[in-house]
Amino acid sequence: MRVASVVGARPQFIKLAPVARAMAAAGIDxxxxxxxxxxxxxxxxxxxxxxxxxxxxVDLAVGSGSHGQQTGAMLxxxxxxxxxxxxxxxxxxxxxxxxxxxxxxxxxxHWPVAHLEAGLRSFNRLMPEEHxxxxxxxxxxxxxxxxxxxxxxxxxxxxxxxxxxxGDVMTDVCFAVRDALIDQGLPQGGDYLVCTVHRAENTDDPxxxxxxxxxxxxxxxxxxxxxxxxxxDRAKSYGLDLATGSxxxxxxxxxxxxxxxxxxxxxxxxxxxxxxxxxxLLGRVCTTLRTETEWPETLLDGWxxxxxxxxxxxxxxxxxxxxxxxxxxxxxxQAAQAVVAELQSARPHLxxx
Numbered sequence: 084m085r086v087a088s089v090v091g092a093r094p095q096f097i098k099l100a101p102v103a104r105a106m107a108a109a110g111i112d113x114x115x116x117x118x119x120x121x122x123x124x125x126x127x128x129x130x131x132x133x134x135x136x137x138x139x140x141v142d143l144a145v146g147s148g149s150h151g152q153q154t155g156a157m158l159x160x161x162x163x164x165x166x167x168x169x170x171x172x173x174x175x176x177x178x179x180x181x182x183x184x185x186x187x188x189x190x191x192x193h194w195p196v197a198h199l200e201a202g203l204r205s206f207n208r209l210m211p212e213e214h215x216x217x218x219x220x221x222x223x224x225x226x227x228x229x230x231x232x233x234x235x236x237x238x239x240x241x242x243x244x245x246x247x248x249x250g251d252v253m254t255d256v257c258f259a260v261r262d263a264l265i266d267q268g269l270p271q272g273g274d275y276l277v278c279t280v281h282r283a284e285n286t287d288d289p290x291x292x293x294x295x296x297x298x299x300x301x302x303x304x305x306x307x308x309x310x311x312x313x314x315x316d317r318a319k320s321y322g323l324d325l326a327t328g329s330x331x332x333x334x335x336x337x338x339x340x341x342x343x344x345x346x347x348x349x350x351x352x353x354x355x356x357x358x359x360x361x362x363x364l365l366g367r368v369c370t371t372l373r374t375e376t377e378w379p380e381t382l383l384d385g386w387x388x389x390x391x392x393x394x395x396x397x398x399x400x401x402x403x404x405x406x407x408x409x410x411x412x413x414x415x416x417q418a419a420q421a422v423v424a425e426l427q428s429a430r431p432h433l434x435x436x
Contacts, residue, residue, distance in 0.1 A: 085112040087170040091120030091181030096130035101255040101419035118181040119144040133337040157184035178216040186219040201226035202233025203377040249421035250414025258416040260342045278352040281311035289321045300328025308332045380412035
């Protein structure tokens, strides 16, 4: 069986790591196609090295551009690759432009599509990620859902028949890296916050971004700001200083170093979906600069709190850990094996269709 994985952005590289290992263990012919959506060293190549992911077999190198330009460039390149590879499955990950392009290019040419991390919904149609994930779910042949909530969303949209609950592959990676760091005696629960800001609703409005930077700079403890390229560019164009007050800016971190930073912190402030979940898995409180989250399980017992209007940000960001124990809505760290098993078992049914 041949599986073509389509990836292009930082979160997808992390999800790819355990899947690639599980594919190799199962003897599957696994072809990795990198669209080039994230293409600089800090957002791309470093993840393949640090997570021991095989080098991409194909790099489309589409680079940056508007959503339409970027997705269109991917479509043309992916269609050509699929016609050459003739995969039994095209596996797409998450909710980026690479996800949608992979699903559309495969579906248009009648290659079976599996969507890993299916069923997530923020119900905010202003987010390009929401369009990507919804359209991909409806185009795909197999929906690999990370949580029961995701399964419920798919059921509500009439998609339950092709949905399978496999758990969250990000949990596989996070737990493996966490355990290795703890074995090394990593100090935990320090006196700083980890922060990322990159979504358009927070960065593309100068007044909004100025307010966020000012609020973060005024927090009563060090804020380690991991600067995404979008934040860097917008702040520069607006004349905002990211090295003011409590802010300590640096570049994006390799995934193991991100886990190390979160474990060593007392909490997280972010607008990233992935980092919300990583904070939850690692037992750190999270304050999310958004009106909603596609990971509602993190909101249980106050581990994650939404702060769209920035009111009381200082109190929220420095709150103590909840007294309630965390639950395990994202699985036990063995999701990648379940993904491979579903691909292997579902393929014969598609052959008969």
